[in-house]
Amino acid sequence: MKWYKIDEVARETGLTKRTLRFYEEIGLIKPPERSEGKFRLYSEEDINQIHNVILAREVLGFSLQELQQFLALKETIRKHTESKDEIPPGQLTEIARSLEEQILMLEKKINRMQSFKNELNELLTHLHETIPTKEE
Structure with a gap:
């Protein structure tokens, strides 16, 4: 294994x-x-994990706190899946609720990004309409 x-x-x-x-x-x-x-x-795995954190921060717009919550949920689910330990139904419900909140948060961010993209496209269209052509 190569170390960095x-x-x-x-x-x-x-x-x-x-x-x-x-x-x-x-x-x-x-x-x-x-x-x-x-x-x-x-390790390479460590570097991949760091790239995932960067992606979540830059592309998805996660705050550090949101990332911590997401990683904690992911780790809980991973441990549950790998060890087959039973998670109490109340905790499973709480995990599901947290995941639903994160999905909703992402959907809101996606909608805001789409709105901003639409605004930029409108500005670009307007700009193209005002640029004189060579024939003028």
């Missing part, structure tokens, strides 16, 4: 080393392996 130092991961992801350490501290990414000298060593 924090400098390499920072270059690969476009994040600063400080941001990577912060994301680790607040639980957005799992703590990486450590070398004998206590340097952080990241």
